[in-house]
Amino acid sequence: MNEYPKIAVIGGGSWATAIVKMLSENLTEIAWYMRNESALEEIKVNYHNPNYLSSVEFDVDQLRLTNDINKAISYADYVIFAIPSAFLSQEMTNLHVSLEGKVIVSAIKGIIPETSLIVGEHFHQTYNVPYENIAVLTGPCHAEEVALERLSYLTIACQTEEYAKVISNCVSSHYIKAKTTDDIIGTEYAAVLKNIYAVACGIAHGLGYGDNFQALLMSNAIREMKKFIKKVHRMKRNINNSAYLGDLLVTGYSLFSRNRMFGNMIGKGYTVKSAQMEMNMIAEGYYATKSAYELNKQYGAKTPIINAVYEILYNGKDPKKVFRKLTEKLD
DSSP states (O other): OOSSOOEEEEOOSHHHHHHHHHHHTTOSOEEEEOSOHHHHHHHHHHSSOSSSOTTOOOOGGGEEEESOHHHHHHHOSEEEEOSOHHHHHHHHTTOOSOOTTOEEEEOOOSEETTTTEEHHHHHHHHHOOOGGGEEEEEOSOOHHHHHTTOOEEEEEEESSHHHHHHHHHHHOBTTEEEEEESOHHHHHHHHHHHHHHHHHHHHHHHHTOOHHHHHHHHHHHHHHHHHHHHHHSOOOOOTTSIIIIIHHHHHHHOTTOHHHHHHHHHHTTOOHHHHHHHOSSOOHHHHHHHHHHHHHHHHOOOOHHHHHHHHHHHSOOOHHHHHHHHHTTOO
């Protein structure tokens, strides 16, 4: 396979836009699918995505823009999915072409609600994509900092080292450093769980807890993450590596974090519905909380932070009372 294969990006949000920007540093052509036809027309005329990262200017001659997912996927050797997990199944109902022989790259940091599976497992079980053809693209990396070309780091997880290196080469540039790993299950679960912990961090901030408590919260979160992932997929991994701890920290602390923002609103007294309406982006941590909570019923990992966030978001419990109890469980 060529060093720079044909790649399609599926999604029109901020992360998809950032990925297309990264790829455009190296590829002469990229297929880009998004459902919003008016946004596609705006890119063709004004060279930027009008809804997300609008400061990023594209060379439209590099882009094969389409609102037909079949055209984008038919074109590509590698397909990068970067749409909210809650909407993946709906998008895939329009797919009529085969995924056979294609490398599927998940840049989705969530669990599929319909199957309660992480994206890699979902593609394996639902579309018969072999695990060796599945990769995960994860951080620590915020789309907004990619737009600003601030130095950022990515981790590419794939069982097939050759594919991981190809993806790494395609996204690397003077402001993007990428490394590879074979822990596709662990890195994808970490990408899901860190969004829940970022919601918790936001709730704490909204309730008025200070930096001291939030440092304690993140310290407990990485240990809780380790226990959860170990139950789900036991293998040798260093939970302090950037794909796990680094991604957790940036999502928990950054002002760019939509999950922290969502949690902050909940802590300040917004209802879940009003917080979602206030934001123009999806907070994956909301959906991930329910999926992780339900999934953990079969694994039994000790997850007081996930349980607390679940009680607030899905059982309507008072954040102040829930966090008061949570503080007694942390160390």
